Structures are given as C-alpha cells and as structure tokens.
Amino acid sequence: MATWKEETQSLAGSDLVMIRGGSGKPLLVIHDELGYTGWMSWNEELAKDRELFIPLQPGFGKSPRQDWMWRHRDLANYYLNVIRELGLEKPDVIAFSAGAYTAAEMAAANPELLGSITLVGPMGIKPDKGEIFDIFACTIKTCLRQTVFNKEAKEYSEIYGGEMSAEQFEWFEDARAESARLGWEPYMFNPSLPDLLRSAKNTKLPTLLIRGAEDAVVPEDCIRKYQDALPQAESVSIEGAGHRPEIEDSAAFLAAVKKFLA
Amino acid sequence: MQIAHFTERPVRYLAEEPVLENRAFFGVSNKYYDREKAAHDYNFYLDEACFCEEVGFDAVAINEHHGNPFCSGSVVNIEAAILARITSEVKIVIIGNMLPGVKHPLRTAEELATIDTISRGRLVTGWVRGAGSEQFFNNANPAYNREMFNEAHSFIMDCWTKDGPWRYEGKHFHYRHVNPWVKPYQEMPQQWIPGVLSAETVMWCAEKQYPYLGLGTALGPTCDLWDMYADKSAELGYQAGPENFGYLLPIFCADTDEKAQEIGKGFIFGGGQNAFSRPEHTLPPGYNSKSAIRMLGQQPGGSWLGVSKDKLMAGADDSWDASAYDGLRAKLIAGYEKVQDNMQIVVGSPETCAQKIKDILSVIRPGVFTCFAVQGSVSDKDRLRSVELLGKEVLPVVRKHADEIGLFGPFDRTPGSVKLAPGSKRAPVVDREALAKLNLG
Numbered sequence: 001m002a003t004w005k006e007e008t009q010s011l012a013g014s015d016l017v018m019i020r021g022g023s024g025k026p027l028l029v030i031h032d033e034l035g036y037t038g039w040m041s042w043n044e045e046l047a048k049d050r051e052l053f054i055p056l057q058p059g060f061g062k063s064p065r066q067d068w069m070w071r072h073r074d075l076a077n078y079y080l081n082v083i084r085e086l087g088l089e090k091p092d093v094i095a096f097s098a099g100a101y102t103a104a105e106m107a108a109a110n111p112e113l114l115g116s117i118t119l120v121g122p123m124g125i126k127p128d129k130g131e132i133f134d135i136f137a138c139t140i141k142t143c144l145r146q147t148v149f150n151k152e153a154k155e156y157s158e159i160y161g162g163e164m165s166a167e168q169f170e171w172f173e174d175a176r177a178e179s180a181r182l183g184w185e186p187y188m189f190n191p192s193l194p195d196l197l198r199s200a201k202n203t204k205l206p207t208l209l210i211r212g213a214e215d216a217v218v219p220e221d222c223i224r225k226y227q228d229a230l231p232q233a234e235s236v237s238i239e240g241a242g243h244r245p246e247i248e249d250s251a252a253f254l255a256a257v258k259k260f261l262a
Numbered sequence: 263m264q265i266a267h268f269t270e271r272p273v274r275y276l277a278e279e280p281v282l283e284n285r286a287f288f289g290v291s292n293k294y295y296d297r298e299k300a301a302h303d304y305n306f307y308l309d310e311a312c313f314c315e316e317v318g319f320d321a322v323a324i325n326e327h328h329g330n331p332f333c334s335g336s337v338v339n340i341e342a343a344i345l346a347r348i349t350s351e352v353k354i355v356i357i358g359n360m361l362p363g364v365k366h367p368l369r370t371a372e373e374l375a376t377i378d379t380i381s382r383g384r385l386v387t388g389w390v391r392g393a394g395s396e397q398f399f400n401n402a403n404p405a406y407n408r409e410m411f412n413e414a415h416s417f418i419m420d421c422w423t424k425d426g427p428w429r430y431e432g433k434h435f436h437y438r439h440v441n442p443w444v445k446p447y448q449e450m451p452q453q454w455i456p457g458v459l460s461a462e463t464v465m466w467c468a469e470k471q472y473p474y475l476g477l478g479t480a481l482g483p484t485c486d487l488w489d490m491y492a493d494k495s496a497e498l499g500y501q502a503g504p505e506n507f508g509y510l511l512p513i514f515c516a517d518t519d520e521k522a523q524e525i526g527k528g529f530i531f532g533g534g535q536n537a538f539s540r541p542e543h544t545l546p547p548g549y550n551s552k553s554a555i556r557m558l559g560q561q562p563g564g565s566w567l568g569v570s571k572d573k574l575m576a577g578a579d580d581s582w583d584a585s586a587y588d589g590l591r592a593k594l595i596a597g598y599e600k601v602q603d604n605m606q607i608v609v610g611s612p613e614t615c616a617q618k619i620k621d622i623l624s625v626i627r628p629g630v631f632t633c634f635a636v637q638g639s640v641s642d643k644d645r646l647r648s649v650e651l652l653g654k655e656v657l658p659v660v661r662k663h664a665d666e667i668g669l670f671g672p673f674d675r676t677p678g679s680v681k682l683a684p685g686s687k688r689a690p691v692v693d694r695e696a697l698a699k700l701n702l703g
Binding site for chain 2: 136137139142166167169170174176178179181185
C-alpha cells in the first residue's frame, strides 16, 4: 500500500494542507465542492506510479480561508502559484466537479504550466441544455443522493455511511460555505471560460473529459461545451455511474485515466 | 412603553393543502396567486393599519418576505410609503429592510429618507439579514450575508450623515457619486433590530445601542439573550434597560376565549411559523457564523426559525401522502396548545390576553411590545375585531402595568443614555423569579 501523509506547507502566501502519497511523476488532484473524502482505492491505484498532491482547498476547514479569493479563477491562480513554488514540472491534473472548474481556469490562465488536465463531471461552463444541479438548495443527504447513481458502490457507504460526527458536519458546512463564496453567482460557471480556454486550445493541452452517463449534477451538454472549447479533448462516458465515477465504477474510471496518462 | 401592531399580511385566499404538500410556505407555486383577492388584501392591510392608529396603537410594523405566501409584503418600503401618507400619528416601523438581499444600499437610503420625510419623522427603520430562503429568492450570496449587511448599514449611516458628493469604493458596494437629495426628516431615525436568538446580532445591537426585538422567542432563551446584551452594554459603559428591548408576540383577541381559540388556529395554518421554509432553504451555505454552525453540529434541536442538524441531514423523501393530512393537522393542533402553554402565542378574550401579556412583560421587561396579528384565512371582520379589542380593552391594561413596573420605551428614554461607571455592576434587565413562577420548564 502506498504511503500518504498530510502536511501543512506555507505556499503562495498562505498555509496549505496537502495530502501527498505515492511516487513518480506528479499528479495534482483537485477535489470537488464537498471536500476531500479520504484516500480511496483509486488514489491507491494511481499512487503506484505517480506522486499524488491533493491540496485541501482553502476555506474547507483545514487550510485557512483566503479572503481575497472571490472566484474559481482566483483559486486557480493560487494553485498555479502552488505548482510554481513546489517546483512541479508540468504536473498532470485530475479534478472533480467544481474542482474541475478550477482546473479549467488553471488551464485557461497558464496551459504551459500543466502536463494535462482530466476533468471529471466538470462544472464551469453553462450548458445550453439542462442545468447544473443546485447543490446549495438541498439538504446534505439529498445532495449526496443526487451525486451518486450507483448507490451500491462500496466506497459510497464507506465515505457517507454511518453517523456524521459534529466535526464532519462542520467540515461539510465549511465546504458548502466556501463553495458558495466562489460559485454562488453565476452559479458554478464563468461565462468567459469558453473563450479563455483558447489558450489551452492553441497549445493543444492534452485533455480528458470524463462523465458518468447517469450524472444528475452536471448535464451532458457541459461536456459538449468543453469539447467545443477544447477540440483536442478526449471524452469518456462511464455507463451506470453518476457524478462520482471514481467511486461508482473505479475500474472503468481508472482504465480511462491510466490510458490517457500513459 | 411603545406598543405596535404587526402583521405579515398573510395570503388569506390560499388553501392549506399546497403549503402542507410543499412542507413549507417558501416555494409554494405562485400559480395560486389571485389578482382580485390580492388587490383586496393589499388594500385591507393598509386600512387595518389605519384602524390600529384609530384604536390606540403607537406604531404599525411591517416587514417583507419573498416567494412566500406566509407574507404578501414583498416591497416593504412601498407599503411604508403609503402608510406615511395615510396615517398621521403612529410610528411606521419597518422590521426590516433586508440589506444583503436588496443589494443597493444607496437606493434603500433614499427610499427610507423619503418615507421619513413624507411622514414628518415617524419612521423607525429596522435592518435584517433576511431569512435563509430570502437568499435564494434574491440570489444573494449567503456566505457574504453578514459582510454585506454590515457594509450596507455603515454606508447608509454615512449617506444620512455626510454631506455629498462623495465617493464610495467598498468590498461589496461601489458608488462613484453619493449625494442623495433626500435625507431623513429626523436627524437620525431610530433603528430597531428584529432577531431570532442570534447572539451575533444581539452583540451588534448592544454595540450600536439599538433596541433588539425578540421575535416570539421562548421566554427562557430570551432572558439569556437580554442578559448577553446587558453584559455587553455594561462593558461598553451603559446600563441596558427596557428601552433596549422589544418583543413580538403572536396575539389574537376575540370577544370570548372559545371564539379566540378557534380563530387563533390561523397561527398554525400550514404549519405556522415553523413551516416558513424547509431546512435546505433555512440554512443556506455560509449563512450562519462558524460558531453558530459549531453549536448546531453539537446540539441537535430546532428553534423558532432555526433548523437542527438532524433536519438539515434529512433527505428529501418528497412523496406526499394525501392521507397524512389529518394526522398532520392533529400534530399542528397539539403544537398550537403547546406554544400557548409556553406563552409563545397568546389567544383569548381581552381579559385572558391582558393577563398573559402582563405576565410576559414582567419577565422580559421590554420597552417595545408588538402584537403579531393572526395568520391564515381570517376574515376582515374578525381581524378588525381583534385590533379593536386589543386597542380599546387590552392596551390600556398593559400600559398601566408597564408604567407600574417601569418599562420605558425607546421614545421615552434614549437607548444607551443611562451611563454605567466602568467596573460597576449592572442592574438586572429581566425578572427570573417572575419567569420561574410561570413554570415554563
């Protein structure tokens, strides 16, 4: 089993709590709007030949909130500075949901700094058909139910089963609050992003788009819009999975990611 | 003491089933809106306010909510502006303008100054953060709610006190040219702040020397909150007194207790205040402070407008079983009796109402007392009769009692004007012995 550790570093002007594990070429993992859910089997698998860097987003309970961050674009530029200060050489980035929105902003701001981006159930671009599910207008439990299609997935119950402790509740609320600060309006998209991605298009930044075929949070049209903005992107749809394909069908998810990163 | 009449101006023609099916007032479709009946109601509520003035109330208080048939007032300043012209003596109390939701404090400053000017200085302006559901309706980022509230309030104070033109570049609001050509008629209108057990709001009021209005909160926790305010006041060098506190209580009065009990069930129409909005709309992300969230996580249990962790965690099992209607009504009726036992709703004949109000005033000693009119589909006639009985029979008794126990209102004694030497012990602001005698548990 790969070893992983949680460490706090002063990076890009603030303390940042980071999960690091595995060894090999750097892989930056950007978690979603609900926060880091722990070291899962897919982390373990990727850590066999990659060093995973998983920053815990500022304001999500562990890394201190940065008052100057108003938009995903601000967070993206913060992470780009983290990459610079860590001295990571063209890391691949894999990012989820609102985290994928952040990763897309990173690619738009400085595609040359990145090796590739894998966007899983990406928010960030307004779909023409359908709506990005409003995670702020539902209870925590409803939000989780909406997120996962395959509720029989082993890791779904491992993450969310049982009682929620007071500490977990607080982290969850921290995550929701910070996600609202960054993405309340416009709701989880940047109208400029498709145009800003021209830089990533021109540099042909390798891009993989992954979506669970039953995703009830991010409409399929978001993928089409990303595909329009980034014609070089490969796209994978995972049958029988919702918004969390990495835990709902880890095998299919890992197969797609490993093939792309190979 | 100042005694006010308050109404949510409920949508009275709405059947109860859509509210029960929605499990809340917020979010009930406006497909049920009836133009003719609404026109009647909007006009009736203005007439009712005039009648309050006629029978002896000192003030009429109104508020606003959005997307919610619990309250038909959506633009409170418009109604207040009409009242400014059609009433002549009563204070016009707005509880309040929802600063983070309006998002335009310069406009708000102008509107309120206009109301104060037309009424020749009868405006009492309140400020609110807006209930959780209001953040959704107004697309106001709840995570910045407190920041926007503080900034907007501070900006309005500057609008009313600084000579223009001047420029403002804040965090949430930006104005290149501030020079409103309407200022309040009063040098500074009084500001009364309604709240539902928010410690942060209470501390803010104490710092500003603003009266804090408890919205029907249980008497025990209300006493705790008053003490918190008074402790902060003492730290700041003044003795808090009745002039610093107000209390709003749902009251319905009829000629007999029996009739009042029947009609007073309007307070639980659709689930009443507890059904204002569903948990997911009551507590949007970032709306509560970190410390409030911490308390919520550790202490499941709801409050008047609050929401427990358990409720927040609950999934939306949205299936509606029509057969559950009778059971639900039975639960509401049981709740109706319980809140009366807790003295959070007062319903009865003038004698019954007067005695209960006196008991409550003896405990929490507010200088402002606000009668919250009945909700639900209560007729014009029954509503007006309640106003009349309160004004002519209950208020004189209550005023006499208030005088006997020294309940100064904020227009009798300026809040913050009783100085306290640093380090000296403050006087009590509530009567806990009187509370104990009520046996409320």
